[in-house]
Amino acid sequence: MSAWRRDIDEIRKLLLEIEAGRESYCALPRAAAEAMMLPVEDCLPDAEARKLAYHLSLLDSAGLARFSRLSNGNWHVRGLTWSGHELLDNIRDGDIWNAVRERHQQLGGFSMEILSDLAKELVRAKARSLESSDA
Structure with a gap:
């Protein structure tokens, strides 16, 4: 089975x-x-x-x-597809992927929509931290 x-x-x-x-x-x-x-x-x-x-x-x-x-x-x-590229761009980074996986395990799973949204949030946070470190 x-x-x-x-x-x-x-x-x-x-x-x-x-x-x-x-x-x-x-x-x-x-x-x-x-x-x-x-x-x-x-x-x-x-x-x-x-x-x-x-x-x-x-x-x-x-x-x-x-x-x-x-x-x-x-x-x-x-x-x-465009959507495949978008998702992959947000989950490519190993640190971001590990954070997404950790949350996924903590919650016992969630939809791909939530996975994608979480990855986007983490990418945005990383981009903001890079911007502030460049300033």
């Missing part, structure tokens, strides 16, 4: 990979590839493949990234 939980670290990792130029993902489970007599060297174990496919689907349905899904389990990356 799979847990269908959104993993914010996985979301961030995928956004960073796509921005860096990742062109495709293979989300065909190893067992499915074996059953179809396909090469399995690029395939993930079943649970990892399901998690990857689920999070790619979340990115797509949230309008953060665009993909073309192929019948062989491959996801061709068409790129980040």
